Amino acid sequence: MNLGELRFMRRKVILRVVSKFIIPFILLFGLYVQWHGDFGPGGGFQAGVIFASAIILYALIFGVEQTRKAIPAWVTRSGLSVGVLLYAGVGVATLLLGENFLNYNALANDPVNGQHLGILLVELGVGITVCCAMVTIFIAFAGRGHR
């Protein structure tokens, strides 16, 4: 953000105060959609987008540099990979437990618990990767011109 934009944003008190107020709630809602995905509508993809939208809102109001201080490039970069590794890792775990790839039955003593745990972990992987991808794409575009 250049100096002019910064001054402009500093004057928008309402925007700053309100977004500061609602960003935690957006994050919380993202987590709700993530963990409640197997009981109601939702899941990793939606949760990842909602979670990322809170970070993108922060970047819009307080600037890309400020956001990069809170979430450095290495965090989003590793997040992208961690999600994929978590998803595929669950599959490999089921392989090692003697079942087919991604057959969650193997993850716990009884199939219902196994399916539950499996889908939760896989969706968490999806959520992490989607969130980091959204943030990376936004910052890549918004941060152009500054470097």
Add this chain to the structure above:
Amino acid sequence: MIEAHLPILQVIIPLLAAPICVFLRHPVATWALTTVVSWICLAISIWLLQQVQAGGEIIYEIGGWAAPWGIEYRVDMLSAWVLVIVTSIGAVVMPYAKLSAEKEIDRDRLYIFYTMMLLCETGLLGITITGDAFNLFVFLEISSLASYVLISLSQDRRGLTAAYRYLIMGTVGATFYIIGVGLMYMMTGSLNIADLAKLIPDVAATRTIQAALAFLTVGLALKLALFPLHFWLPNAYAFAPSVVTVFLAATATKVAVYAFVRIIFTVFGGINILQSLQIQDLLAALAIVAMFAGSAVAIYQTNIKRMLAYSSLAQIGYIILGLSLNSVGGISAGLVHLFNHALMKGGLFMVMGCVVYKIGSAKLDDMAGLGKRMPVTMAAFVLGGLSLIGVPLTVGFVSKWALLQAVLDKGWWPVALLIVISSLLAVVYVWRVVEVAYFKVPSTAAMEKDEAPFSMVLPTFILISAAIYFGLDGTTALDIAGDAAATLVRGLK
């Protein structure tokens, strides 16, 4: 235990290695991991091919859900054959990649290059191994997105526009494919390829299914760059980093042809779609135009990578011509040319990679005197060029001979003549390079020997000598392709 899980390991090993590369970030470490993974993939695919040869089709249910509800991986003769093509090219390209990529790609982006190579290979292997039409789309997107990134990694700014153009055309192709799958799902309620093959004949007469076929054909023809949907290909191949060109030219269009074959001969095999909808003549005509247009335009190129790209268009013409014959002979000629073309075009693009490494240009004028300066590399070019023309004792001859036989079986005499004439065009464009490299005196460059590094020349020669070996021993490849064609045609009546 491993044996039962080979089909999934074939795909997830490169898929898991890709994010690990992002963590490693070190150019040499990522290169080492990628190379080892590509060799493991090759071992798995050869193992799978042997299993299929011994015991027939292999079916693997993902997550333990049975088809048609769950996703299944299905390896038959055809998919095992294409898996071996993709993984063997991958295994030869990765050792070659190290020096070539260091030269042509920014150092801080090298880890992205290896990650994307792995993802691209994952996608291509996934397309080949899956038995689910929607899953095929997902892998198509994985491989395509990775290849857009790979092309755009070029230091030549034109690589970026070429990648963008490829992105637009590739996305249109993938969208058409998924629209076609959606229409088939609408009529049959199934996404499993084997299940679709059973359900399609009952509803084949509906306009929905005919529209689906149209979308699928156009979408995949875009991906495999059949004339006149080829405009993305020449620039993408010419301006991509050399290693990327080698890998994509030898595998990406081949796998798209595989997907096309699956749709035409497996999904629509029950109603013998090529004959019942009369698209046979259309495909054959487009293929013949591709043979001539590709070769003719290749003659006028001054950039040799671009010239080879146009020659690829012509070679895709031969493959599609074989498929359009709709007979065991024709299909096996097409399939054997998939393999043969991968070998020789991979080898030739590797030669160009060596040339670019040494002289920093792929322009014909800059290649003057290369016959003396890089004798080993240029010898590989001559051998690969002979194979491209179809001279006896090379793989090019094996596939052209098989194609001619199949065409004559059909009684298409004029087409046979056209195949021979179009081969003569290849003589012209190969000779142009040979003439400049061996007989033109260079203006400034030193004449002393200055060969490309061993780690690049060796993989080049592995591919080129494979092109000679399988030319001398044509039966190994022809038998496998024949078996694959026979299983495909069993459905046709």
